[in-house]
Amino acid sequence: MQISTTPSTTAIEDERLAEILANPGFGVHFTDHMVTIEWTPDAGWHGARVTPYGPLTLDPATAVLHYAQETFEGMKAYRHGDGSIWTFRPEENAARMVRSSRRLAFPELPVDDFVQAVDALVTIDERWVPDPEGEKSLYLRPFMIATEKFLGVRPAQHVTFMVIASPAGAYFKGGVKPVTLWLTTEYTRAGRGGMGAAKTGGNYASSLVAQQEATGHGCDQVVFLDGQEGKYVEELGGMNMYFVYDDGHIVTPATGTILEGITRASIIELAGKLGHQVEERRFSIDEWRDGVTSGAIKEVFACGTAAVVTPVGSLKWDGGEVPAPASTDLTMKIRQALVDVQYGRAEDTFGWMHKVC
Numbered sequence: 278m279q280i281s282t283t284p285s286t287t288a289i290e291d292e293r294l295a296e297i298l299a300n301p302g303f304g305v306h307f308t309d310h311m312v313t314i315e316w317t318p319d320a321g322w323h324g325a326r327v328t329p330y331g332p333l334t335l336d337p338a339t340a341v342l343h344y345a346q347e348t349f350e351g352m353k354a355y356r357h358g359d360g361s362i363w364t365f366r367p368e369e370n371a372a373r374m375v376r377s378s379r380r381l382a383f384p385e386l387p388v389d390d391f392v393q394a395v396d397a398l399v400t401i402d403e404r405w406v407p408d409p410e411g412e413k414s415l416y417l418r419p420f421m422i423a424t425e426k427f428l429g430v431r432p433a434q435h436v437t438f439m440v441i442a443s444p445a446g447a448y449f450k451g452g453v454k455p456v457t458l459w460l461t462t463e464y465t466r467a468g469r470g471g472m473g474a475a476k477t478g479g480n481y482a483s484s485l486v487a488q489q490e491a492t493g494h495g496c497d498q499v500v501f502l503d504g505q506e507g508k509y510v511e512e513l514g515g516m517n518m519y520f521v522y523d524d525g526h527i528v529t530p531a532t533g534t535i536l537e538g539i540t541r542a543s544i545i546e547l548a549g550k551l552g553h554q555v556e557e558r559r560f561s562i563d564e565w566r567d568g569v570t571s572g573a574i575k576e577v578f579a580c581g582t583a584a585v586v587t588p589v590g591s592l593k594w595d596g597g598e599v600p601a602p603a604s605t606d607l608t609m610k611i612r613q614a615l616v617d618v619q620y621g622r623a624e625d626t627f628g629w630m631h632k633v634c
């Protein structure tokens with residue numbers, strides 16, 4: 278794919294950039310450039326370009342604003358000790374966007390074009406990738422929106438794919454600590470035949486009220502159960518879940534109505550290599566409660582690009598509570614192993630890292 282480049286003439290000054298990278302927060306500062314690729318039925322994907330970062334002008338009748346035909350991805354670029362910059366399994370994000378696109382009746386952006394677009398943005402804005410100390414990174418947000426000016430419920434005939442980037446600080450300030458969870462019994466995020474496996478804005482819009490409920494009960498994150506029986510653990514608002522038994526075997530909820538996390542898939546491989554048997558199956562909330570209470574479940578953890586891996590502490594719901602599991606040993610071992618590969622401190626035996634520049 279040919280990508281044209283119009284460099285920014287107002288790129289951030291070194292001094293201000295250093296201030297931002299010292300304390301980037303999350304999702305508040307954006308780099309100097311963005312990537313855009315457009316699609317129409319006649320021309321296919323075309324017009325790939327890197328341009329200065331800036332606002333979009335959208336007609337008020339633009340389809341995405343009304344019918345939410347949208348997909349996105351979340352991934353990171355990591356600076357290694359030698360100054361080189363790498364992404365983690367970017368072709369998996371590209372493949373997931375293809376799956377989301379099918380569910381959202383979008384055209385499919387080829388995996389190689391997705392990776393090339395991300396690489397182009399990271400390369401031109403490479404000075405925005407923080408030094409590795411303190412688990413900082415450059416968060417990358419590829420997304421696809423229905424940009425046809427049309428009010429009507431049908432797949433848009435003009436689609437825009439973009440990539441923007443934002444420096445990110447460590448998810449945990451002052452060290453990893455267990456997240457406390459709220460079990461919502463009122464709201465679900467997915468149902469059979471729905472969009473649970475797609476990374477689309479609507480899923481996150483529908484999770485907000487449940488997350489508010491969690492926060493209102495003093496918990497960090499919300500846990501969703503399946504929509505049909507209200508019995509099986511699905512995932513958190515933005516992370517997948519794992520349960521570690523005292524005999525070493527690990528259970529994670531099966532895919533279908535959950536987001537197929539790339540961290541989740543990587544942990545299945547990594548845990549296998551560490552000698553743990555991993556079961557992907559339906560896992561009921563009763564198994565969680567009884568397992569932790571009896572001590573059969575030693576650890577519970579959640580995973581995703583943002584936090585990598587986080588221990589899970591107590592679980593609360595209306596009228597009940599399960600205490601924090603006894604240990605976080607394997608959780609922290611898996612976390613360290615993944616982070617070390619991402620930051621180039623351990624050998625990448627799985628071939629997960631992709632060198633950008």
Ligand SMILES: Cc1ncc(COP(=O)(O)O)c(C=O)c1O
Pocket residue numbers: 351512513514515516517536537538539540541580581582583
């Ligand atoms: C709902 C949901 N589940 C799971 C995940 C974890 O996915 P990944 O490991 O690809 O970041 C995310 C993260 O984006 C998410 O939003």
